[in-house]
Amino acid sequence: xIGDMQSWTPNVAGIIEHAKKVHPKTEIISRLVSGEIHRSxxxxxxxxxxxxxxxxxxxxxxxxxxxxxxxxxxxxxxxMYYGISGMGAITHTLNFxxxxxxxxxxxxxxxxxxxxxxTPFIPILEAIQDQIPTVEKFIVLCEENELPETSLxxxxxxxxxxxxxxxxxxxxxxxxxxxxxxxxxxxxxxxPKGVLYSHKSNIIHAQAALTAMTISPxxxxxxxxxxxxxxxxxxxxxxxxxxxxxxxxxxxxEGEPLYELIEKEDITLAFGxxxxxxGLLAYCRENNKILSSVKNTIIGGSALSLATLQEFxxxxxxxxxxxxxxxxxxxxxxxxxxxxxMENMSKEEKYAIxxxxxxxxxxxxxxxxxxxxxxxxxxxxxxxxxxxRGPWILQKYFxxxxxxxxxxxxxDTGDISVLDEDGYMTIKDRAKDVIKSGGEWISxxxxxxxxxxxxxxxxACVVGIPHPKWDERPMLFIVTNSGxxxxxxSIIDFLSDKVAKWWLPDEIIFLxxxxxxxxxxxxxxxxxxxxNNHYMEK
Ligand code: AMP
Numbered sequence: 001x002i003g004d005m006q007s008w009t010p011n012v013a014g015i016i017e018h019a020k021k022v023h024p025k026t027e028i029i030s031r032l033v034s035g036e037i038h039r040s041x042x043x044x045x046x047x048x049x050x051x052x053x054x055x056x057x058x059x060x061x062x063x064x065x066x067x068x069x070x071x072x073x074x075x076x077x078x079x080m081y082y083g084i085s086g087m088g089a090i091t092h093t094l095n096f097x098x099x100x101x102x103x104x105x106x107x108x109x110x111x112x113x114x115x116x117x118x119t120p121f122i123p124i125l126e127a128i129q130d131q132i133p134t135v136e137k138f139i140v141l142c143e144e145n146e147l148p149e150t151s152l153x154x155x156x157x158x159x160x161x162x163x164x165x166x167x168x169x170x171x172x173x174x175x176x177x178x179x180x181x182x183x184x185x186x187x188x189x190x191x192p193k194g195v196l197y198s199h200k201s202n203i204i205h206a207q208a209a210l211t212a213m214t215i216s217p218x219x220x221x222x223x224x225x226x227x228x229x230x231x232x233x234x235x236x237x238x239x240x241x242x243x244x245x246x247x248x249x250x251x252x253x254e255g256e257p258l259y260e261l262i263e264k265e266d267i268t269l270a271f272g273x274x275x276x277x278x279g280l281l282a283y284c285r286e287n288n289k290i291l292s293s294v295k296n297t298i299i300g301g302s303a304l305s306l307a308t309l310q311e312f313x314x315x316x317x318x319x320x321x322x323x324x325x326x327x328x329x330x331x332x333x334x335x336x337x338x339x340x341x342m343e344n345m346s347k348e349e350k351y352a353i354x355x356x357x358x359x360x361x362x363x364x365x366x367x368x369x370x371x372x373x374x375x376x377x378x379x380x381x382x383x384x385x386x387x388x389r390g391p392w393i394l395q396k397y398f399x400x401x402x403x404x405x406x407x408x409x410x411x412d413t414g415d416i417s418v419l420d421e422d423g424y425m426t427i428k429d430r431a432k433d434v435i436k437s438g439g440e441w442i443s444x445x446x447x448x449x450x451x452x453x454x455x456x457x458x459x460a461c462v463v464g465i466p467h468p469k470w471d472e473r474p475m476l477f478i479v480t481n482s483g484x485x486x487x488x489x490s491i492i493d494f495l496s497d498k499v500a501k502w503w504l505p506d507e508i509i510f511l512x513x514x515x516x517x518x519x520x521x522x523x524x525x526x527x528x529x530x531x532n533n534h535y536m537e538k
Pocket of ligand 1: 301430
């Protein structure tokens with residue numbers, strides 16, 4: 001027997017319509033490319049999304065077409081999320097930090113028909129437009145009179161394009177499980193792979209995410225996580241669901257402009273990756289500034305370090321919520337929200353829990369298995385491959401004809417983790433980064449976090465390098481605050497009471513900067529390649 005409730009064919013456009021009805025005047029604030037602050041609200045975003053959708057249809061675009069954005073976090077990008085997907089096409093977000101070869105591969109693989117482009121990124125597309133034949137037109141995200149000279153084919157400004165759109169356009173009823181958005185994985189090895197989200201998966205992901213973070217309707221949100229990367233953790237959907245004020249920093253992600261925006265807009269909740277927060281904290285430290293309005297920050301994308309957690313807590317009185325996920329998971333998998341028990345804990349005990357990646361959001365199942373696929377106990381010690389399953393986790397990659405999950409629906413995240421008896425998950429490493437030394441495993445993340453606590457260390461990266469006796473040994477790369485090398489022994493002394501003796505790096509190398517990929521993650525393979533023979537040659 002089936003239930004008697006109404007059937008539901010979701011369209012994300014329903015979210016922005018809801019926000020227009022219920023929270024019409026809640027602000028959407030964006031820093032534009034010019035640096036100017038632009039103020040919009042849910043009503044305007046909704047009406048302009050309708051206009052965009054109606055123009056796209058008039059222009060011949062239809063359900064299932066893939067239309068790309070090469071854009072910053074601004075109100076226009078939010079409008080495209082709704083205008084494109086709401087009319088049944090697929091919003092494909094491109095990352096402007098991609099290597100041109102990867103961008104060409106991705107655009108051709110997705111068969112993008114339009115690219116909406118922010119003015120600073122026009123040169124990126126001009127250089128490759130001969131290699132992306134599926135793209136019929138480029139829509140430049142600016143006013144009509146701001147459209148620069150460009151060789152881009154059929155270039156038109158966004159404002160001119162949507163000018164005659166229909167403000168009263170009504171959204172179509174889409175097929176069950178209709179595709180909504182497309183993101184490609186960072187792909188450090190091989191070609192990037194596409195993950196095609198559905199309207200349904202995005203909506204239930206957003207609803208579930210709201211239950212797993214400390215969000216209240218009067219929060220003012222700083223959206224540092226980019227709209228081009230994993231749908232900005234679901235904020236563009238759950239923000240309007242709850243009527244949250246959204247503040248988007250555009251291009252200016254350095255400490256000073258971020259700080260100014262936070263203070264000016266009374267930000268209470270900030271979402272971002274650790275590297276961005278390191279810049280913000282350094283700015284505050286050097287200029288004696290305090291984050292006066294921020295209550296919570298959600299940090300994910302890379303591991304949170306004790307030093308960052310401590311500085312947020314002790315200097316700024318900001319509660320840190322560690323979160324973990326990935327492109328293939330829409331992206332939220334686990335969050336670490338405060339529990340009543342934490343109130344009675346010592347700082348050390350509380351920090352030890354907060355550094356874990358958190359507990360699964362309802363809907364996500366986790367398990368850790370050994371190399372043979374046997375499930376490992378939840379004892380906080382047994383580490384193995386982290387597998388996930390759930391309604392917003394991919395079944396297969398875009399255009400692939402085989403499943404990316406096993407016959408029981410489990411997807412291997414490529415992370416090495418432990419689960420404990422309270423349900424917390426801790427990431428030990430990426431499977432490809434874990435260091436195998438003398439038959440034992442060294443967690444590069446734990447070692448990096450320990451080194452990062454050294455007062456002179458601005459950034460740390462640990463890589464396993466082949467070793468004639470031990471298989472692999474850790475090598476530690478450091479960027480210091482001053483940019484200059486310091487005594488290696490002071491690092492070793494600092495690490496000595498924090499990690500096992502055999503974990504201590506055999507070599508420490510000082511660099512001016514570490515290699516970061518298009519989404520801010522460390523590109524360990526570059527260092528591994530460069531130093532591959534280091535211990536072998538000794
Ligand atoms: P992406 O698909 O680019 O978002 O990358 C996902 C990967 O980033 C995950 O599989 C993890 O290896 C890593 N990651 C994400 N969040 C965290 C976190 N909180 N701690 C450690 N690693 C993380």
